[in-house]
Amino acid sequence: MKKVLCLYSTREGQTKKIVEHIIAQLEGYQCEYVDLHLNPKLNLALYDKVLIGASIRYGRLNKSLYQFIENHHQQLDEAKAAFICVNLTARKEDQKKDTPEGSAYIQTFLRKSIWQPQMIGVFAGALRYPRYRFFDRVMIRFIMKMTGGETDTSKEVEYTNWNKVEIFAQKFKQM
Structure with missing residues (x-):
């Protein structure tokens, strides 16, 4: 095989x-x-x-x-x-x-x-806000806001x- x-x-x-x-x-x-x-x-x-x-x-x-x-x-x-x-x-x-x-x-x-x-x-x-540590959640949300992405930290989104x-x-x- x-x-x-x-x-x-x-x-x-x-x-x-x-x-x-x-x-x-x-x-x-x-x-x-x-x-x-x-x-x-x-x-x-x-x-x-x-x-x-x-x-x-x-x-x-x-x-x-x-x-x-x-x-x-x-x-x-x-x-x-x-x-x-x-x-x-x-x-x-x-x-x-x-x-x-x-x-x-x-x-x-x-x-x-x-x-x-x-x-x-x-x-x-995929965006997995609930799984991120606090710092990562804040930073990734900031990046997503700057790039026009999802910012609701209660969501998980598979792109x-x-x-x-x-x-x-x-x-x-x-x-």
Whole structure:
């Protein structure tokens, strides 16, 4: 059976949920999930495909992502590997913020990273006000107010475009 490695960096779980949705579209693949925050040492040659998903918080990707890439960049370059970035700005599909070209986060990632993924997806995440600590709730509400997003802190809003995720999954399967 073909194997796929799914690495993820998530805060409230939406990135892992998106990665799981992609993998559910890959019939015939055995999947192994690994949390990037654990800074794993892995042999990527043991897998047919590699999917890395990471979320943005306060405009940045987690340092664990960059540490993993630094430790595995040569294997990532040789692997059939894709990267997805999950962020709230990607909810602005009409402004192309959900594309690698239109995402400032992806452009920053590509400048900072020694790995240049063969395939990149950008997906809107979820707003989970009730789950945030007080400070995060206040800061994220402030950011959402500035960017025209939901500011009712009693709400949870999922912005993920699941149709777009499924299209990405089919492309990843054909990779």
